[in-house]
Amino acid sequence: MNHIIYSAIKELADGYACDLKHQVDIRIEEMKEDDTSHYLLYRVLGVTNEEGNLIDLYQNKGRFLYKYAGAFLEEAAVICIKHKYPDSGKVKIPNTLGSKPKTFEIDCLVENVAHEIKWRDATTDGDHITKEHTRVKVIKAKGYTPVRVMFYYPQRTQARRIQETLETLYNGIGGQYYYGDSAWQYIKDYTGIDLLEILEKIAASRE
Structure with missing residues (x-):
């Protein structure tokens, strides 16, 4: 295991974990002042006040968790790529095929390989x-090869269909699309760094 990269990703993880706890603690305090009159509807539907409070609490925690988990993993993957390819990084290119948005951001451009890195994409x-x-x-017209790396595939049928469409799109235009096990393997093969192993070691250190 590359100890320099491990230390960098561990430090990144510690920062995200600290920020996540801080944001959740603030929200918990804010929720103490929330109007809970809507719990009436919960009770009508057979959910107790106590259950309703926990549902609201974890719904709020979940929103922060998904945001921080995604941002952390995407940044960790870029750390791996930038270690192998120091000149790589984020790049914005103009939208030459429309007015909205004005630009598209490439998460990590390595020479002519334009990486889009997602922890998951559950959009419908x-x-x-x-x-x-x-x-x-637009990326292809710029002379770049679009590569999508998504570590976790969505669970719901409609979201999966959209990903299947995107995979067909990438492959049809000469790009590459990796998800699940193939995404972890792509980062390992491309950078020589086993990101999954690093994350498993960090997770074990929290237990």
């Missing part, structure tokens, strides 16, 4: 496909 929004279609075509 049809507009998402249109935007991604435009994004990939």
Whole structure:
């Protein structure tokens, strides 16, 4: 295991964990002042006040957790790529096929390989496909190879169908699409760093 990269990702994880706890603690305090009159509807539907409070609490915690988990993993993957390819990084390119958005951001450009890195993508929004279609075509027209790396595949049928469409889009335009095990393997093969092993070691250290 690369100890320099392990230390960098562990430090990143510690920072995210600290920020997450801070944000959750603030929200818990704020919730103590919340109006709970809607618990009436919970009780009508057979959910007690105590259960309703826990549901609201974990719904709030969950929103923070998903945000921080995603941002952390995406940043950790970029650390691995930048270690192997120091000149790589984020790049914005103009949208040459439309007016919205004005630019598209490439998460990590390595020479002519344009990486989009996602921890997961559970969207069911049809507009998402249109935007991604435009994004990939703009990247390809720029002379770059679009590569999508998504570590966790969505569970719901509609979200999975959208990902299948995106995979077809990437492959059809000469790009590459990796998800699940193949995404972890791609980072390992591309950078020589086993990101999954590093994360498992950090997780074990928390127990």
